[in-house]
Amino acid sequence: MNNYLPLSIISLGILAFATLMLVIAPGIEMARPEPPAGLQPYTVEEQRGRDAYVSMGCLYCHSQQPRAPEQAPDGERGWGRPSVSADYFYDSPHQLGTMRTGPDLLNVGARLPSESWHLTHLYQPRAIFEWSIMPAYPFLFEVKAEAEEGDVVVALPPEFAPAEGVVVASQEALDLTAYLLSLDRTYPAPQDGIRDDGYRPRGDAE
Amino acid sequence: MTADRRPEQDPRHPDEHFEPYELDASIPWPLLGISIALGVWGAATLFDTRRHEERAQVERVEDTQLATGQAVEPGHALFEASCATCHQPDGLGIRGAVPPLAGSPFVRNGPELVANIMLRGIDGPIRVNDSLYDGHMPSFASVFTDVEVAELASYVTSRWGESNRALEAAEVAELRGRVADLGSFRGGAGVAEDTGFALDEQPTFASGTSQPVSPEISALIFEGRGGQWSCASCHGDLGQGRENTPRLAGLPTDYIVKQLGDFAAGRRINESMAVVVAELSNEEKRALGVYYAGLRVPSNARPDLGGDLERGEQLAREGDWSLTVPSCFSCHGPSGFGVATEFPPLAAQHAPYTASQLAAWAGGQRTNSSLDLMEHISSALSAADRRAVADYLASLPPVPAGSGDMLAEQGEGQ
CATH class of the missing domain: 1.10.760.10 (Cytochrome c-like domain)
Incomplete structure (x- = not known):
């Protein structure tokens, strides 16, 4: 152990190689992507709705990351194509989530484009799905004797409607619905998008 | 100082501690030469037989085409794949349902009219010779490229018409631009009126949507x-x-x-x-x-489940008898345009919907058919097959078609 030069060169080389493979290469690969052509920034209303989505912890039951067909039948469920990193360009904080107690929501605006459906569902999920375990959000709504000018009335089956008056959506409920309807990443994925390729070998594109 | 414990070697016995060793000797050159020669011979043989195989394959295809009397013209394969399901391989159509191409006044008028009809589709009754046909010709504008339309139109008119003119892709491109927003022809009368060709007497078109909604x-x-x-x-x-x-x-x-x-x-x-x-x-x-x-709406469905379109096409057109699955088109009609009430149209339906319904039939969540056909078919298909066939059906043109600007107005251009 008296020849230090090769030892130092080799150890520095190993360090440089590790830095290249573990830091520089992933950095280049995951460089901030351009927003895809089909993706619009959130409007003020949608962004307010997004803040409500974050603050109410929707993330704890709903993911926003459809998987590749090799991993889960998300495409058949109508949850959309596997997402790519560019799909989250305007999302901060991202709401990827891991729990799927409820369905994935990244494309809910495409598969359920009905504002009134969402309002009914937020007011009382069991008005539609009697087996649903999603909490109801009645505090986002107001019961009024009569709808006023500009009020959005929630459509409800008779057994869930209040005995008197009508259920009217608050601004927060409308914002949240606007955000849900804006969740639509059905445009074609960018060619260079980094995506979850499942177990498919690289190069075996469709 | 340690004494050597090894007993003195008795010269009368062989040395028991001898370790064998090998002298340094190179591989003899004849052996090297033979291996290299063998390698070269093997590679040459591989290359040679591959060429032969390719030759044989081409010859076999040519033989088959000779034997079956098939032309090797451009457009033939496309015709078999996309047109013959309705108009039949011999171009005679299906009596009472699909008009013939052979002897048709539409085909007699040359490849330009044929290309026009392929791009726009026909919605409503037409008269071919003495028979009336009240069906829907889908618009293939979204399915075929200009080159393919040109090849097909030339093929159809040269085989069943009197024209030998080969339509150019550039002419199709120009035609495509001209008819893009016109929607389907309104029956045979619409074809005659829009194109000015002589087409005998054509029935008038009565719009299905003309009935006002209350x-x-x-x-x-x-x-x-x-x-x-x-x-x-x-x-x-x-x-x-x-x-x-x-x-x-x-x-x-x-x-x-x-x-x-x-x-x-x-x-x-x-x-x-x-x-x-x-x-x-x-x-x-x-x-x-x-x-x-x-x-009448053009398709906004896309094959986006990542299914294998070739497998989907095989299932839709031929079925897979190793799974005892009949073809989709055998019941749902050629091109999946639907037959009566029990067999709804499948063409241009959204792939996630078709796939989820197949999964529902297989899993017993959907059971509302009086025919009990889909339960077996869907359970015999693997998840990949269901994706494949759903994707293929989503790629087909809708019957009846709609005009191209309708979806653009909705902000959903294709």
């Missing part, structure tokens, strides 16, 4: 009522659907009425639909069915 039904479709959301809020203003919300435009009235009734009675399970149909009267169901059956 204000009550219109309110139901676009605004909803009481505890019910509007139809259009999920299925789109044109009934075009999206993802796993199905396309309704062009489905038969009776099929829609039956499904609405099944949702109401719990024979078909879909919670959102159950809420919506709960308070529909039978008359309203029928009016909605009539409305959606009469809609």
Whole structure:
């Protein structure tokens, strides 16, 4: 152990190689992507709705990351194509989530484009799905004797409607619905998008 | 100092501690030479036989085509794949359903008219010689490239018409630009009127959508009522659907009425639909069915499940008898345009919807067919097969077609 030069060169080389493979290469690969052509920034209303989505912890039951067909039948469920990193360009904080107690929501605006459906569902999920375990959000709504000018009335089956008056959506409920309807990443994925390729070998594109 | 414990070697015995060793000797050159020669010979043989195989394959294909009398013209393979399912390989059509190409006045007028019809489609009755046909020719504008349209039109007119003119792709491109927003021809009369060709006497077109929708039904479709959301809020203003919300435009009235009734009675399970149909009267169901059956909308479906389109095409056109699965088209009609009430159109339906319905038939969540056919077929298909066939069907042109600008107005250009 008296020849230090090769030892130092080799150890520095190993360090440089590790830095290249573990830091520089992933950095280049995951460089901030351009927003895809089909993706619009959130409007003020949608962004307010997004803040409500974050603050109410929707993330704890709903993911926003459809998987590749090799991993889960998300495409058949109508949850959309596997997402790519560019799909989250305007999302901060991202709401990827891991729990799927409820369905994935990244494309809910495409598969359920009905504002009134969402309002009914937020007011009382069991008005539609009697087996649903999603909490109801009645505090986002107001019961009024009569709808006023500009009020959005929630459509409800008779057994869930209040005995008197009508259920009217608050601004927060409308914002949240606007955000849900804006969740639509059905445009074609960018060619260079980094995506979850499942177990498919690289190069075996469709 | 340690004494060597090894006993003195007795010169009368062989050395028991001898370790064998090998002298340094190179591989003899004849051996090297032979291996290299063998290698070269093997590679040459491989190369040689591969060429032979290719030659043999080409010859075999040529032999088969000679034997079956098939032409090797451009357009032939495309015709077999996309046209022959309806117009039949011999171009004679299906009596009473699909008009013949052979002897047709439309084909006699040359490749330009044929290309025009392929790009626009025909919606409504036409007369070919002495027979009336009241069907729908789909628009293939979204399916074929200019080159393919040119090849097909030239092929059809040279085989069944009197023209030997080969249409150029550039002419098709120009034609495509001209007819892009015109929508389908309105029956044979529409073809004669729009193109100015002599086509004998053609029946007049009576639009299926000319029937006005009553204000009550219109309110139901676009605004909803009481505890019910509007139809259009999920299925789109044109009934075009999206993802796993199905396309309704062009489905038969009776099929829609039956499904609405099944949702109401719990024979078909879909919670959102159950809420919506709960308070529909039978008359309203029928009016909605009539409305959606009469809609003409171009396809906004895309094959986006990552399925294998070739496998999907095989399942749709030929089935897979190793799985005892008949072809889709054997019941749902050529090109999947639907047959009567029991076999709804499949072409241009959204892939996630088709795949999820197949999965529902297989899993027993959907059981509302009186024929019990789909249960077996769907369970015999693997998940990959279901994706493949759903993707293939989504790539087909819708029957009847619509005009190209309709979806653009909705902000959903293809």
